[in-house]
Amino acid sequence: MTPFARNRLAACVVLACSSSYSYAAQTNDYNEIEEVVAVASPIKDSQKAAIMAKQSASNFVDIVAADTIGRFPDQNLADSLGRVPGLAIERDQGQARYINFRGAPFRYTTIAIDGMTIPGAENGRIPRFDSFPSVITSRLSANKAIMPDMPGESIAGFINIETFNPFNVEGFSLATDVGLGNQALGDGDISKFSVRTSWSGENVGISLFASQNSREQITDNREFDLEQEDSELVVNELDMRSYKVKREDEAYGGRFEYRPSDSMNRFFFSTLYSKFQDHEERNQYVFDFAGGAEAAGSNLAAGETGTGLAMVSRSLEYGLYENSTWTNTLGADLQLGDWFLEARTNFTKTENDVFLPLPYSLYGTAVASYDVTDINDPLVTLAPGISLNDIDYGYEMLLVYGSALSIDSLQFKLDAETDFTFAGLNNTFKMGLGHDQREAQGYGTNGGMGSLYGINPSDYVTDQAWHTDFTNSINGTYFDNKQLRADLESASGGLTVTPDNASKINIDENITTAYAMVTNQFKWGSLVSGVRIESTDYTSSGPEGEHSDTFTEVLPSVNLNIDLSDQVKFRAALSTGMSRPTYNEWRASASIDTTEQTISGG
Incomplete structure (x- = not known):
């Protein structure tokens, strides 16, 4: 129900009650007074609760509620988080992909779902946010100041995605979102669909959700190789590209929760599968x-x-660029005397795959003119009588690039918290233990070259002109890249990437953590102090041997909160963190180039 409709209904209720009161008063000659109270509430909006949670937090955190996210025209969480102050987005062809805090490297930010850390889809450290749709979210917490109960790799920030809990809504609920649209550039279709249903009784709650999004677009760009010579511009090279892109994501999952009667305890199981695909055509x-x-x-x-x-x-x-995440959590919250315990077991599998076959033609020649007077619309014009699609190329080949990484993570976590009084002050003590066992297998970016199996790419040119906001001065037309790829697959018996030994990744990583922290409550605010210890044990196996190492880091932190007034807070934080190498950097393999006399590897 819209806010207008709800408020209008409230007004009708008030009017009806007023009429009833008048009738009762007249029939009783004012000897009895009947009081009627009409209560109306606006549309449910958890943003107010999110603001209150931010105000009462023990650290510097921004919180975005699900109701607010639902009003954004966002398909993934990267877009939603980009609206938070202090967070920046890196986009790929206009669409949000990575998040950083205050310009720090992406690997300095960690991501968790319901408190359980998710390995990065790329290199095991860099989280991609475009693979998670907004529909899964109950609340987003972007922690800009780190506390001991957060991962040590959260140097710049820690983002926790809280998924929907069926007990958030009493009884049965159904929420759905359907959208259709069109991209102006390239006439691409946009579709958006999500559905979430839940039911909760006195002891049991169940929720299920599904989401599918698709976006077709055309992205074109112009790149330059320019230099200055005696204060004059020299145009070495002009690069003109047009991409047809189709990006799809889908997510499925649910949650089952049991809450025993007459207790604060709960037991739950949640699962989430999310997949992102980027189909790319290059011209x-x-x-x-x-x-x-x-x-x-x-x-x-x-x-x-x-x-x-x-x-x-x-x-x-x-x-095709593809990544997926499958995460499953079994949890229990228990009140044991004065202690509140949170126990979690989680299995997560993340995969990232890239496969790019490129028919490549070179050593073509043409007489042409260039004009970069307007640097925002550079021009290349072929000489009269020369057609772009009639250029003969001296050499043609097939380049195939690819990379793959799969990470299995098995986590155990136990947190314990209790309140106590000391020196007349209310305090909270919290401690925890955790273990994360990860296995990573795959290979870094590999490239290979071969023949085109007798296929001539020029046979696949179409008469469809490039869709562009630039001037199509070269009269570029699209190729039927999909058919060209299909014919190459057929002629070759299947296109594949064979990774070399120098790029292979085979790593076992074990991270054991422990922390303790105390929150002291004062009349003027609070002080949170504590320490986190992280011990890392890893083994990296390569074609000629393996390397193992163990190291331990001690990470203290302090968060100060001062209530200057009811509306103004002062916060200050001092924290320490650590950054582990990426799996590509940790791989126990290397390649030797005798010509250049260099060795490169992990």
Whole structure:
């Protein structure tokens, strides 16, 4: 029900009660007084509760409620978090992907779902937020000041995604979201669908949810290789690209919770599967005017405009970026005397795969002119009589790039908390133990080259002109990249990436943690002090051996909160953290280049 409708209904109730009161008063000749109280509430909005939680928090945290997230036109949590002050988004082709706090590296931010840390989809450390749809969320907590009960890798910040609890709504509930739209550039379709249902009784609660989003778009860009020579601009190379992109994400999951009667205890199991796919078609031409001048035995003239021979290369692609997360948590909250215990067991599997086959044509030549007077709309124009699709290429080949990483994480966590009084002050003591056992397998980015199996990419050109807000001065048209990929798969018997030994990843990592913290409550505010200890034991196996190491870090922290008034707080924090190497950096393998006399590896 909309706010207007609810308020209008409340007004009708008040009017009806007023009429009833008048009738009763007249029939009783005012000898009896009947009081009627009409109560109306606005639309449910948990944002007020989120603000109150932020005000009462023991650290500097921003909290975004589910009701507020639902009003954003966001398909994933990266977009939603980008609205929080102090958080920045890195976008890929216009869509939010990574989050950082105050400009710090992405790996300095950790992510958790219902308090359980999720390994990063890329390199085991870098969390991707575009794989999590907004529908799964009950509340987002973006901690900008770290406390001892948070992971030590949270150097810049710690983001906790709280999923929907069926006991949040009494009885049966159903929420759904359906949206359709269109991208102006490229006439791409947008669809959005989510549904969440729940039921809660006196002791049992169940919730289920599903989400599917799809977005088609065309992204084009122009890249340059420019330099200054005697205060004049030299145009070495102009790169013109147009991408057809289709991005899809889906999520499924639910929660079962049992709460015994007459107790504060609860037992639950939750599961979430989320998958993101990025289907990408590339159409790219590179015009190398510096290389053309060198081939012609002349010098490249300086200036924002010019005409000359250009070496032309072309790359086409229909590739896939894919990542997924499957996380399962079994938990129990128990009140044992003066102690409140939280026990959790979690299994999470994250996977990240990239596969990019690129038919690559090079050593083409064409006479062309360039104009970068308007740097926001650079132009390349072929000489009269030359068509872009008639350029002959001296060499054509197939490049195949790929990477893969799979991480299995098994976590155990126990937190205990109790209140106590000391020196007339109310205090809280909290401590915890945890263990995270991770196994990572895969390989870093690998590239290989081969033939096109007799297939001519020029046979797949279409007459569909590029959709662009730039000037399509080269008269670029799209290729049927999907059919080209299918024919290459058929002719080759299946396109694959064979990783070399230098890029393989095989790591066992065990992280054992313990912490203790005390919250002292004063009339003027609170002081939270404590320490966290993290011990890391890892083994990295490679083709010629393995490497093992163990190290322990002690991470103290202090959070100060001062109530300057009912509306103003002063917060200060001092914390320590640690950053472990990525799995790619930790791999026990290396490659030797005898020509360059270099060794590179983990």
